[in-house]
Amino acid sequence: MKILERTLNEIKELDQAKIREAKQRLDTLTKPQGSLGKLEKIAAKLAGITGDVFAPVDCKAHVVMAGDHGVVEEGVSAFSQEVTVAMIHNFLNQGAAINVLAQQVGAEVIVVDVGVAQEVGVEGLVVKKIKAGTDNFTQKAAMTEAEAIASIEVGIEVVEGLVDRGVNLIGTGEMGIGNTTSSSAIIAACTGLSVDDVVGYGSGIDDKGLARKQEVIKQGLKLNQPDSNNGIDILAKVGGLEIGAMAGMMLAAAAKRVPVIVDGVISGAAALIAQKLEPKVVGYLIPSHKSVEPAHIKTYETLGLEPMLDLDMRLGEGTGAVLAMNLVEAASRIIKEMATFEEIGL
Ligand SMILES: O=C(O)c1ccc[n+]([C@@H]2O[C@H](COP(=O)([O-])O)[C@@H](O)[C@H]2O)c1
Numbered sequence: 001m002k003i004l005e006r007t008l009n010e011i012k013e014l015d016q017a018k019i020r021e022a023k024q025r026l027d028t029l030t031k032p033q034g035s036l037g038k039l040e041k042i043a044a045k046l047a048g049i050t051g052d053v054f055a056p057v058d059c060k061a062h063v064v065m066a067g068d069h070g071v072v073e074e075g076v077s078a079f080s081q082e083v084t085v086a087m088i089h090n091f092l093n094q095g096a097a098i099n100v101l102a103q104q105v106g107a108e109v110i111v112v113d114v115g116v117a118q119e120v121g122v123e124g125l126v127v128k129k130i131k132a133g134t135d136n137f138t139q140k141a142a143m144t145e146a147e148a149i150a151s152i153e154v155g156i157e158v159v160e161g162l163v164d165r166g167v168n169l170i171g172t173g174e175m176g177i178g179n180t181t182s183s184s185a186i187i188a189a190c191t192g193l194s195v196d197d198v199v200g201y202g203s204g205i206d207d208k209g210l211a212r213k214q215e216v217i218k219q220g221l222k223l224n225q226p227d228s229n230n231g232i233d234i235l236a237k238v239g240g241l242e243i244g245a246m247a248g249m250m251l252a253a254a255a256k257r258v259p260v261i262v263d264g265v266i267s268g269a270a271a272l273i274a275q276k277l278e279p280k281v282v283g284y285l286i287p288s289h290k291s292v293e294p295a296h297i298k299t300y301e302t303l304g305l306e307p308m309l310d311l312d313m314r315l316g317e318g319t320g321a322v323l324a325m326n327l328v329e330a331a332s333r334i335i336k337e338m339a340t341f342e343e344i345g346l
Pocket residue numbers: 076077078079174175176177178179180181201202203204205263264265266267291292293296313314315316317
């Protein structure tokens with residue numbers, strides 16, 4: 001709790017003076033004002049986050065938080081928990097989509113076991129297991145409050161380590177069979193939206209499975225009655241360990257004034273938990289893509305963020321976040337490297 005409390009206290013408002021300075025500089029560059037659209041907004045946001053109009057984005061790291069979900073025993077996913085373990089091996093053998101995309105943008109990939117059901121035992125995996133998967137939230141709370149806080153603190157510690165090593169752009173990603181069920185439950189609890197409006201097909205269930213997933217989430221919310229104003233309570237009752245860890249990553253990045261990228265619907269659910277804990281965190285979040293999952297766009301609306309990419313993706317792992325790293329770097333280069341009208345004599 002101490003680590004979480006300290007982190008929440010360290011989160012300050014964005015530097016508005018630096019945002020104004022960045023906007024002024026962008027308006028002097030050799031282009032019609034505002035013509036680089038969202039790239040200009042990102043450049044100004046980077047200035048507000050870092051307190052530096054020319055903030056470098058040259059040291060990128062992407063973290064895949066892995067955890068399992070007891071609720072999979074209710075038949076809410078098309079896949080079994082073994083896939084979580086198989087994919088961890090794949091990440092560490094550089095064979096997954098996230099590895100390919102991260103390599104393209106020069107981002108290091110770190111894989112963390114926050115709550116995988118099995119012992120994974122593979123070289124290169126960062127093991128910070130809080131428990132061997134959450135409990136089935138149709139029977140009881142997914143985890144205790146202490147476990148929820150511990151999962152958030154895993155994310156905080158990972159980001160603090162990265163920032164100490166000079167990382168200046170961080171991606172959030174995850175792996176966990178069943179986690180679109182937990183994310184949908186979190187999103188319904190945080191936003192007040194109806195379960196039917198937020199639930200999607202996840203990694204690929206059929207229509208019968210979708211109806212089952214809706215019922216399971218309704219049952220879990222009814223049993224656990226999460227307090228919509230309390231992020232820890234929501235995370236503990238219907239959330240996931242990797243979701244808590246991603247929320248912690250976002251809070252720590254904000255505390256350290258480092259930009260952090262939101263990925264798909266699971267990362268979005270983590271952002272909602274972080275927002276409940278400290279609303280100022282939202283200023284530090286860079287949106288990436290819009291997932292196919294229906295809850296995702298509603299999550300962005302609640303956060304007041306607009307995704308940059310719409311590629312019909314629904315993979316997870318942080319694939320959208322890593323794709324967006326290119327655009328964030330583009331924004332940082334634009335403000336730094338473009339000539340001004342004065343420089344070209346206009
Ligand atoms: O990022 C997304 O929006 C997203 C949407 C659907 C599925 N996923 C990934 O698929 C897994 C969860 O799917 P499911 O159907 O088992 O809940 C998990 O490992 C996620 O990374 C991710």
